[in-house]
Amino acid sequence: MADLRGGDLSRLRQLNSLTAIRAMRGAGPLTLSALAERTGLSRPSMKEVADELMELGWVEEVPPSPGSMGRPARRYRFRADSGYLVGVDIGGYNIRAALSDLDGVILAETRQPVQLDATLEERLAAIQRAVSGCLALSRTAIEDVWTIAFGTIGVIDVEGRVVYSAAVPAWRDLDLAGKLREIFPCQVLIENDSRLAAMAEHRRGAARGAKDVVFLHVGRRMGAGLIIGGKVHRGFGAASGEIAMLPEARWFDAPDHLNTCASVPEGTPPEDAAGYTLAAARNGDPVALEAVGRYIDDLVVGTAAMVLLLDPEVVVLGGGFSRSADVLLGPLRERLERRCMRMPEVRASTLGDECVVTGAIDYAVDHLDDQLFTPDRGPLPVTR
Amino acid sequence: MADLRGGDLSRLRQLNSLTAIRAMRGAGPLTLSALAERTGLSRPSMKEVADELMELGWVEEVPPSPGSMGRPARRYRFRADSGYLVGVDIGGYNIRAALSDLDGVILAETRQPVQLDATLEERLAAIQRAVSGCLALSRTAIEDVWTIAFGTIGVIDVEGRVVYSAAVPAWRDLDLAGKLREIFPCQVLIENDSRLAAMAEHRRGAARGAKDVVFLHVGRRMGAGLIIGGKVHRGFGAASGEIAMLPEARWFDAPDHLNTCASVPEGTPPEDAAGYTLAAARNGDPVALEAVGRYIDDLVVGTAAMVLLLDPEVVVLGGGFSRSADVLLGPLRERLERRCMRMPEVRASTLGDECVVTGAIDYAVDHLDDQLFTPDRGPLPVTR
Numbered sequence: 001m002a003d004l005r006g007g008d009l010s011r012l013r014q015l016n017s018l019t020a021i022r023a024m025r026g027a028g029p030l031t032l033s034a035l036a037e038r039t040g041l042s043r044p045s046m047k048e049v050a051d052e053l054m055e056l057g058w059v060e061e062v063p064p065s066p067g068s069m070g071r072p073a074r075r076y077r078f079r080a081d082s083g084y085l086v087g088v089d090i091g092g093y094n095i096r097a098a099l100s101d102l103d104g105v106i107l108a109e110t111r112q113p114v115q116l117d118a119t120l121e122e123r124l125a126a127i128q129r130a131v132s133g134c135l136a137l138s139r140t141a142i143e144d145v146w147t148i149a150f151g152t153i154g155v156i157d158v159e160g161r162v163v164y165s166a167a168v169p170a171w172r173d174l175d176l177a178g179k180l181r182e183i184f185p186c187q188v189l190i191e192n193d194s195r196l197a198a199m200a201e202h203r204r205g206a207a208r209g210a211k212d213v214v215f216l217h218v219g220r221r222m223g224a225g226l227i228i229g230g231k232v233h234r235g236f237g238a239a240s241g242e243i244a245m246l247p248e249a250r251w252f253d254a255p256d257h258l259n260t261c262a263s264v265p266e267g268t269p270p271e272d273a274a275g276y277t278l279a280a281a282r283n284g285d286p287v288a289l290e291a292v293g294r295y296i297d298d299l300v301v302g303t304a305a306m307v308l309l310l311d312p313e314v315v316v317l318g319g320g321f322s323r324s325a326d327v328l329l330g331p332l333r334e335r336l337e338r339r340c341m342r343m344p345e346v347r348a349s350t351l352g353d354e355c356v357v358t359g360a361i362d363y364a365v366d367h368l369d370d371q372l373f374t375p376d377r378g379p380l381p382v383t384r
Numbered sequence: 385m386a387d388l389r390g391g392d393l394s395r396l397r398q399l400n401s402l403t404a405i406r407a408m409r410g411a412g413p414l415t416l417s418a419l420a421e422r423t424g425l426s427r428p429s430m431k432e433v434a435d436e437l438m439e440l441g442w443v444e445e446v447p448p449s450p451g452s453m454g455r456p457a458r459r460y461r462f463r464a465d466s467g468y469l470v471g472v473d474i475g476g477y478n479i480r481a482a483l484s485d486l487d488g489v490i491l492a493e494t495r496q497p498v499q500l501d502a503t504l505e506e507r508l509a510a511i512q513r514a515v516s517g518c519l520a521l522s523r524t525a526i527e528d529v530w531t532i533a534f535g536t537i538g539v540i541d542v543e544g545r546v547v548y549s550a551a552v553p554a555w556r557d558l559d560l561a562g563k564l565r566e567i568f569p570c571q572v573l574i575e576n577d578s579r580l581a582a583m584a585e586h587r588r589g590a591a592r593g594a595k596d597v598v599f600l601h602v603g604r605r606m607g608a609g610l611i612i613g614g615k616v617h618r619g620f621g622a623a624s625g626e627i628a629m630l631p632e633a634r635w636f637d638a639p640d641h642l643n644t645c646a647s648v649p650e651g652t653p654p655e656d657a658a659g660y661t662l663a664a665a666r667n668g669d670p671v672a673l674e675a676v677g678r679y680i681d682d683l684v685v686g687t688a689a690m691v692l693l694l695d696p697e698v699v700v701l702g703g704g705f706s707r708s709a710d711v712l713l714g715p716l717r718e719r720l721e722r723r724c725m726r727m728p729e730v731r732a733s734t735l736g737d738e739c740v741v742t743g744a745i746d747y748a749v750d751h752l753d754d755q756l757f758t759p760d761r762g763p764l765p766v767t768r
Contacts, residue, residue: 235695237726242692248632308626311619342621
């Protein structure tokens with residue numbers, strides 16, 4: 001067999017450390033024997049790896065389980081609380097923030113309303129308030145936050161600049177990453193909101209375990225996020241999912257059918273009109289039902305384009321309107337069936353309004369994993 | 385460091401063998417020192433691996449290079465000729481076949497014309513003639529062919545059954561894989577033709593090195609193939625790429641603009657009409673140019689849907705009409721630019737009519753690699 005040279009040796013040692021962290025992440029405290037079994041390492045090697053990881057601050061020993069018999073076995077766990085992650089959903093009307101540990105377990109959440117046409121300063125201030133609220137709720141100092149991941153409406157390029165934003169005037173031609181890095185002293189990530197929502201539904205929601213997923217981000221605005229081969233598909237210039245920009249896909253104006261329905265009483269605030277129509281349809285109002293039908297007639301065109309092109313396993317109806325999935329799913333399935341080669345499963349989002357902020361946390365966790373688990377990225381950093 | 389146990393040892397030995405085969409594939413004869421350098425193994429380990437692979441029939445020693453000074457060094461090469469692969473393009477009007485070695489180097493090609501409405505027996509007979517022609521040209525016995533990969537029009541499910549075939553009546557509801565396995569005594573693979581064409585352009589043609597590619601398979605019929613993350617995207621039920629089935633994408637009838645152009649002289653066979661229009665447009669015929677414009681107006685709708693959704697790096701114009709890329713690319717780029725968020729590169733196919741048959745060979749090579757390089761798939765088979 002091949003001899004292992006010096007470089008191979010230290011690389012193998014590092015791979016063992018990462019394998020050990022992976023085995024501990026998201027699991028409870030594990031004994032050395034349990035860890036050795038999960039990693040395939042011998043017990044003495046595992047002990048060496050665990051000692052090294054403790055020294056670096058990634059792992060800690062926890063007291064033996066109470067009531068255990070005989071000589072208590074050492075137990076180790078990943079220090080998910082050695083740092084924190086924040087996810088932020090920058091929506092048109094709401095800023096949501098969530099704070100999690102390094103395993104992505106959410107510890108606090110806040111929401112700040114904002115006007116669609118707020119100035120840049122007002123929007124940035126609302127973002128700061130949302131994040132500060134999360135920190136206060138969880139009694140966390142901003143210095144202990146490693147990464148803030150933002151999900152935003154609009155098309156953002158790979159450098160974090162806003163390339164296109166029809167809905168939010170303050171966003172136009174903005175170096176959003178630059179602005180946010182001025183405000184927050186940690187690592188700042190930015191991603192399209194629909195892609196983050198797709199990621200969250202795939203990781204924790206309605207599309208868990210599916211390889212190829214089309215996520216419909218439908219509400220007052222329309223978007224789409226794709227999971228392909230188990231991964232979020234960004235596209236070459238981070239501009240994927242913009243099917244709503246094709247007039248023939250009939251997505252852009254689709255919500256107007258719900259907004260302008262004759263069943264909506266005069267004086268209803270415009271942002272509540274669609275919700276009113278959907279509620280009326282649930283109660284059997286024939287005018288509202290017809291409006292919902294016309295909405296689905298449009299929604300199905302862009303949806304069928306994506307399904308015919310990608311042949312996904314699952315289509316998830318998410319975003320604000322997914323609260324009315326009971327009204328929407330039936331007609332959507334029925335029309336999609338008539339237009340598709342192979343009918344995918346059509347499911348309602350399980351994360352609802354939390355999909356983007358949850359996806360932002362998942363994105364930050366992934367980014368941490370990338371930093372940890374990329375081969376040849378050098379030795380593990382010290383956490384304290 | 386971790387101790388390597390018995391199972392690890394034999395697995396490491398196998399990984400070394402596969403690493404060595406990978407280093408030799410597609411390369412010329414290599415000395416032990418060159419192989420040791422490429423694989424990272426020590427020279428004695430490399431010698432052991434090479435001896436084992438020779439015994440299994442995967443590798444052979446070649447005579448020292450003529451005129452080399454001193455004691456001639458042993459040289460080894462992958463026995464790409466220890467078996468053969470065949471690729472077949474089952475088109476509407478032509479059956480093409482190609483024969484290659486295990487590295488995918490094409491050694492012979494043939495073509496058999498066939499009627500679109502030929503009976504099943506006629507089609508299968510044409511396929512047999514095309515394959516036999518290839519074998520005769522390269523003096524290869526069918527027993528030495530390991531795998532035949534077929535690319536076909538129509539939607540084929542994961543079991544190789546035809547789910548949908550509007551153009552070829554003989555294909556309808558056919559267990560195509562079953563039929564072909566009755567005829568050919570080797571491994572039979574079936575894949576959609578547009579996906580194979582996309583694979584070939586990505587592997588050897590206009591889209592080499594690109595991660596995300598939209599391949600337009602345009603000619604008398606319309607199809608699309610996607611490369612996502614460097615891999616062909618099949619979809620959950622192997623039904624991806626069927627954007628032409630969406631009426632709003634305006635692909636299905638698009639070629640009619642070229643087929644029914646007033647510039648085409650009476651009596652032109654219908655299968656030559658589009659070619660005539662494209663040639664007339666190249667010569668500046670205003671009526672033909674207008675027909676091309678209307679064709680591109682339609683073509684761009686489905687194309688924009690795919691580009692907006694996937695944000696690919698490259699769009700390749702392939703298929704029969706790609707011979708007229710000089711006439712088509714300009715107007716296509718111009719219209720696509722107006723409709724896209726981020727304009728991809730738009731290139732003409734470099735493989736032309738050979739794209740599907742070449743992709744079928746590439747697919748067979750990949751399948752061989754999968755069999756060889758899948759971890760834990762057991763020891764290497766003996767080739768002779």
